[in-house]
Amino acid sequence: MSSGIGRYAFALAPLAAAALWGGMYVVSKWGFALIPPVTLGFLRVALGAGALWLVVAGRGGPAPSRDEWPAFVVLGGWVTLTVATQFVGTELTNASQGSLLTVLTPVFTVLLGAAVLGERVTAAKAGGMTVAGVGTAVVLAGQYDLASTAAGNALGVALLLVGSAAWAGYTVWGLRAVRRHGALRAATYSSLASVPMLGLLAAGELWRLGISPTDIPLTAESVAAVLYLGLASTAAAWYLWYKGLEYVPAGTVAVFFFAQPAVGAALGAALLGESLGSGFLAGGALMTVGIWVVSRERAGTTEGTADAAAE
Template sequence: MARVRNGNSRVGYALAPMAAAALWGGLYVVSKWGFDAVPPVTLAFCRIAVGAATLLVVVRYAAPKRRFSRADVRGFVALGTVVAASIVTQFLGTAMTTASQGSLVTVLTPVFTILLGVSVLGERLSRRLGLGIVLATLGTGIVLYGQHDASTLRSGGVSGVGMLLLASATWAAYTVWGKPLVQRYSALETATYSCAVAVPITGLAVPVELLATEASIGPVTPSVLAAVAYLGVGGTAGAWYFWYKGLEGVDASVVSVFFFTQPVVGAALGATLLGERLGPGFVVGAIVMGAGVVLTSVGQPDRPSSPGARTTAERTETDPSGD
């Protein structure tokens, strides 16, 4: 049975969702490159389509051939539906709200994930984990307060905020409900097949958006193509794999806390690449958030993985069909 044996192993698994959050943090800079020329749902479809194509190429050469049970097929379909809803509602909500309201996704997603992890997966919320979550939330709040205009929290539409809340809840569900499939197969396969399912689902919404809103796609400039490429390859294929990779070794509650690093990375990249100014609140918030992340990822008691969890080599050797 696979086991997280020591703190070093735990830190290794924790670095994967941190990498995912770093890739998502880069989306802030990418948005400055001009991909606002593409309507929200259409952009979501382009992102998922590029991500799925990238993942399918990788999984063809890196994963064993499988024959999935009907239950697992239904699981992949459910995950694909949930993540499609998450991405579409996030893009719509972002387009309908202010930047400060958009930060709700960052703050609330870990909260929803922890609640689902405890209630659905039976994860234990230790004192250390609880303290780490509080510190990470506080630090992120300080960073966001300095990065955005708090006075705009009350502006914008209620529908947009509702979309952001739905995006947070559905991403939490994608994280928690994906864990059994991640343990049965792998992070790569689970991210790939759920992403592939999400492509036609989001594709169905594109003509609805274009017809209902009379939106149009702007000129396809190199910056737009670069933005879509980053969204698909980095922000979807790479980030979704890294996010699920963390679930191979630690609880969903622990993985979720790394979501808090996204605005820190985004602000740092904005200062580095766009010349934006970082105030003292950024430094204080980043330190507090970092302390919370360290508490959640280091020093948690070793635990056996669930009965279905096996290494890739064990799955290939003992169960090449995947059934």
């Protein structure tokens, strides 16, 4: 059994996942300019699923039984819906819209966790989520003109909302698979299940655009974008996200998602020369406090949550 410190470290694994996802704001500046969004999403998940499968195969152990695959197919459907709507929605909107709407994921996750898994929304969790959310809003207000957030493509905004809700679904409905198979196998087989679904969507996108797969440019930028999205923000990040579910409830894991825009802003400043907003430090401090408060509820309701997920 893991030590208390080890369990706490794994409970913080979703924070590392959020940091890796924060890098997507930088990488997308390369990827979307070179590869259509759904096709890029397919390449991302196919590479990530392949990398995860190699690790699982190297470790050995039985594959899921025929009766277990339907659950992974459902999770693959959540993955497909998340990636397709998130990437297309991001292409149709601006950075402020994308940042604000994607951080609604924790809200959706807490609501689904309470409705589907029976997780308790304690005063500490609600307060910590609120503080972290305010911190995120302060960071974004310093980076973007939030007064213009409502402007732009309504379809893109709607798709980003669907993407946020879909990732909440992947988190909540994945808890049972994580507790039964472990984070690595749950992330691997759900990703593998999504590959043919995203492949069909990508083929339809290329057909609609009149683009042949051979027309996609093979440049250093496109290769680097796919490698980062596939290995870092998919294989590593999805495993880390599910690893947190081994130790804490879905609603607790969700709070770490608030860190994603802050990491994206910091990487944009470091790698792209973008300026950090005036509220970055203050917002980051509030976010840290909120995440710390929620993360202290490590395993208090984990067993009850697992029981509810297994019903």
